[in-house]
Every structure is written in C-alpha cells, then in structure tokens.
Amino acid sequence: MKVGTLFGLTVLISGLALGARRLHDINKSGWWLLMSVGIFLIVPVIVLIVRYTKPSDERTSKYDPDPQQATSQ
Template identity: 55%
Template structure:
C-alpha cells in the first residue's frame, strides 16, 4: 500500500489513511494512533496474512491450559477462541461450584475459584485486546457499567489484526 502524503497548514506531513481504521497519521508514524495497526509503505505480503504459526486455533482444553500457563503474562496476544473458551470455562465452573456450595452449605468454593482465576482473566483480557491493537488498560472500561461492557464485548469479538500491530506475539 502506498500512502499519499499531504501537507497541512502547520507544515507537518501527514499520511492519508490507516489501512484498518482510516485515521490520518503523521508520515513518520509506524503505528496508527487510533487502532494500533502497523503503517507500512510496502504492500502487505502473504506471510503477513498467515495466522497459522503465530495464532493457532485453540480448543477448550488448550485454552484452559494456556490461561493457567500464562497466569500473569500480560504481554503478547490471545485469539478470540482462546478468550471465549476461557470465558466458557469460567461460567461452567462457576455454575458447578455455586451448585456445590448451595447443596453442601460450604459457600466458599466459588469465591476461592474466582480469586484463583481473577489475575489470569485480566491477563487474558489484556492479550485479547493486544490482538486487536488496543492497550490492555482498556479493560478499565468494565468499571463504566453497561456502556463500557458493550464496548469491551464488541472488541473481544472482533477478529485479530492480521497485518500486525505494536503488540507482537
């Protein structure tokens, strides 16, 4: 892709558009200021679109394993499948543990599980946001009830940035 350059009245040079979101960026920028996509003067090559080696498909068991293996790993990327299999694991296990808590009167199993999976859930959320070119700090939107939740759910369901971004695997 060849970026067209135009000069603003301030004299600064601007590239026309980001290939992902369309935002104008300075000609010296390597990554888009909005979506984090890599800006390049060269056309995308086939290897840039090949997700097989860097983002393999993961199944339910492998996603759980990766979630615990990367317990406090907030760098890198996570695929949609990895994130949503982990989410399903949390929901299913939470339901089972809540049922056991209710039937036995223990009342602590789900709370212990929630504490044990809180950090890996945050780490996985950060890696998932990295996959779409966003900072993991965007997870703070969970604190903005309803609106923040909707934004994050939409982002978590977006496909990863195949052209690369500032968050390497």
C-alpha cells in the first residue's frame, strides 16, 4: 500500500469520526455527515447523465460525422 493511500485513508476516517462527534455535540445524528457526503457523490452522476442524454450538436466534429444524418451505402 502506498504512503499516500494510507495517509488519505487516515485523514478520511479521522475526519468522519471528528465530524460525527461534532454533530453529536449539537444533538444531530452522525448519519447527517454521510448524507452530506452522499450529495457530493450523487450530484456529479446526475449532471453526467443529463449531459450524456442531450442530443448531439448539428455540426460534425473533428472526430466523427454527424450522427443524426442518415448515411447512404
């Protein structure tokens, strides 16, 4: 295991523990912390799904022809 990975896991676990303790100090559940982390994971996925389902531009790109035009063979 690399040192950077080990350091990152250490910071993540300690940050979650400290966040949960702080939430307990204000009489909130530690699940609020996980829900806030979940929002930062779900929102980018939704943005990507919206971008992937948008129709292509009307012009051809430098990589391939316009996919909306029918090709005759």
